[in-house]
Amino acid sequence: MTQGSVLTRKLVRELWATKGQALAIAAVVAAGVAVFVMSTSILQFLRDTRDTYYDRYRFAHVFAQLRRAPRTLEPQIAAIDGVTMVDTRVVADVTIDVPGLEEPAAARLISIPSGRPPRLNAYHLRRGRQPDPAHGDEVLVSEAFYEANRLQLGDSIAAIINGRYQRLRIVGVALSPEYVFQIRPGALLPDDRRFGVMWMPRQHLEAAFNMEGAFNDVALRLQPGSNYEEVLDRLDLLLKRYGCTGAYGREDQISASFLDDEIQQLRGMAIIAPMIFLGVAAFLLNVILSRRVQTQREIIAALKAFGFGNSTIAMHYLATAVWITAVGAVVGTLAGSRLAVGLAQLYSEFYRFPHFEFHPDLRSIAAASLVSLAAAVGGAGRAVWQAVRLMPAEAMRPPTPARYHRSVVEVLGLSWLFPLPLRMILRHLQRRPLNSLFSVLGIAAAVAVLLMGNFSPDAIHYLLNFQFEVAQRHDVQVVFEPLASHAAIHELKSLPGVQYVEGFRSVPVHIRRGHRKHRTAIMGLGRERRLYRLLNAHERPIRLPPEGLVLSDALAKRLRVSAGERVEVEILDGRPGTYILPVVGVAQEYAGMNAYADIDALHRLLQEDAALTGAWLQVDSLANRQLYQHLKHTPRVGSVAIKKATMEQFKATIAENVLTMQAFNVLFAAIIAIGVIYNTARISLDERARELMTLRVIGFSRWETSAMLLGELAVLTCIAIPVGWAVGYSFCYAMVQGFASEQFRIPLVIHPDSYLQSAAVAATAAIVSGWIVHRRLEQIDLVEVLKIRE
Secondary structure (H helix, E strand, O other): OOHHHHHHHHHHHHHHHOHHHHHHHHHHHHHHHHHHHHHHHHHHHHHHHHHHHHHHOOOOOEEEEEEEEEHHHHHHHHOOOOEEEEEEEOEEEEEEEOOOOOOOEEEEEEEEOOOOOOOOOOOEEEEEOOOOOOOOOEEEEEHHHHHHOOOOOOOEEEEEEOOEEEEEEEEEEEEOHHHOEOOOOOOOOOOOOOEEEEEEEHHHHHHHOOOOOEEEEEEEEEOOOOOHHHHHHHHHHHHHHHOOOOOEEHHHOHHHHHHHHHHHHHHHHHHHHHHHHHHHHHHHHHHHHHHHHHHOHHHHHHHHHOOOOHHHHHHHHHHHHHHHHHHHHHHHHHHHHHHHHHHHHHHHHHEOOOOOOOOOOHHHHHHHHHHHHHHHHHHHHHHHHHHHHOOHHHHOOOOOOOOOOOOHHHHOOOHHHOOHHHHHHHHHHHHOHHHHHHHHHHHHHHHHHHHHHHHHHHHHHHHHHHHHHHHEOOOEEEEEEEEEOOHHHHHHHOOOOEEEEEEEEEEEEEEEEOOEEEEEEEEEEOOOOOOEOOEOOOOOEOOOOOOOEEEEHHHHHHHOOOOOOEEEEEEOOOOOOEEEEEEEEEEOOOEOOOEEEEHHHHHHHHOOOOOEEEEEEEEOHHHHHHHHHHHHOOOOEEEEEEHHHHHHHHHHHHHHHHHHHHHHHHHHHHHHHHHHHHHHHHHHHHHHHHHHHHHHHOOOOHHHHHHHHHHHHHHHHHHHHHHHHHHHHHHHHHHHHHHOOOOEOOOOOOOHHHHHHHHHHHHHHHHHHHHHHHHHHHOOOHHHHHHOOO
């Protein structure tokens, strides 16, 4: 019989004898590999799909909106250094009446050239046909809007276009790289039922808005390596006199920004979660194999005496770790691939691509295999080194007996506070501080994983409540087109069910502080604000003084400015003027980077009469139907946003997904907790079997003996839970900082129930593991254990 076959039989017997421990470790590895394969596969797929889509359909690099400019300006724009392609359009937001939808909806109308595709931001015709230039009522609609409202080709939608009532007929369904993630400009939540994109022939849209020979939207494509900031500055300078609201790059385009943020989050998930799981697996492999080497000292000596080389013995013990990890990696790869398919289906509900057929990424699977193998080698390395350096003569002698010392409790003179069994447990844990430390960290990792999983729904719930219940108390937001006078407030108050109205004025600006600047809008608010409140970090209302600005906390952080300092404000609606204004306060917000001013002060700054951009309405829900019908047919209403309807659809969309993710978090946390606690208990049982049976001989009962072993698990778990809370909170803080974007910030809010749930899962895992080990302890043959030679 060869050396290899002998050691293979030995390996199989040992794996079978410790199958419970091996499976627990394999489960931890499988969880880590599953998360890695899922996140990296989706990450690579989403990134490749995005890049291909952007390139094939010529997604622009630079965008700008303005009031009106002649098309004769196009050659001057094309002459800007670095610009390779220019596409001008007419774009308008209108109120629409969708069949089967009680509330008024909004649509963005985009002009398309006749007889050729757009130069930039080309659309993909999903079904139907192109609009006929000879028919001014034919449009293409975005797929998300089409499906959410269950529309059909040939259906008609009524729209208020520049104050005139017109019916539009759907002849096709399209997708655009500009609206991969479809969300109303300025909105926090997507609402596919109440916001859609429509494309219609340019000549008809020009005629409807009196834009013949003009444009109000321009997109540019740049050469690789172009000076991005210089292009933006030159475009701003060229379009400033035409009311340009500030040119911006692709990274600030709403849809692209949301997609980039999602890719960034996937990148973080691909690193953090697998690192936790595989780190725990490496620790468990190290403990188990180190224990095995210690108990097989004489066997190792005999093997070396019979001519087995160090490399052969090293490969034997390393094979234990590799086989356990391989089983976990295979299961994790299959599970991760299946999870990735489910996640891809979820993404397809939010992100619209022409082709979104996900297939597992072989590069991710290969990477997962290499990473898990590295974890196995890293975990087994110390034990393998111990086996290799063990000399045969030394190995034939029993190991040096462990030296016990008084515990910290006893040194401090607090022994009288602790019963004898607990003092024995503390003394044993202190004897092997590193193993105890890593066991605590392993259990803490399970608690942290569950806390991080519950953090997202906690944060979303708080954000929605803060943004839409505490700060924004209106029911309906109305935007006027064009600007309205203060008389519009009285007209809105006369509509059915309207109880209270607050008007606002919004103007696009550049705000500078030193070399830092940001393109945003100043929103003018009234002094008596019941429907749109500015709140500080303690959720207390902020008073708007007659002069100065209140900045959102994110904008103040971006500009590195605080209350009492001054900023430079440049108006971007076409009128000249740069002003130095004081910052008088900072408001807590989780969406956008906004600036606020007293509405009368803003009117004085703009040197205008009491013009209004829009208004917020508080309404009686019993009169909603009548109010919505009036708003659908009011010519000067450019768009309407119904807060409650948007929130209900968003909650319905994410509710099932949140429950699914929470279930997976509980499963993953339980796998880690059981893997760590069970292996810790089994190793402790193997090490202390003779000691525990001796206690039985001298009179301890079965339960008292079990209490000595299980009490150790209880102490480790009790220490690990608060440590896990601290680690989980730290990871949540890192997520908040890392995932913050201009559109969206996550509040660092964790509900007390999440702490209790994470502790409950860890405690349940400890109880289950303890019960399994207790049964194992009862099955030990007392006589056989006491025969074991020390």
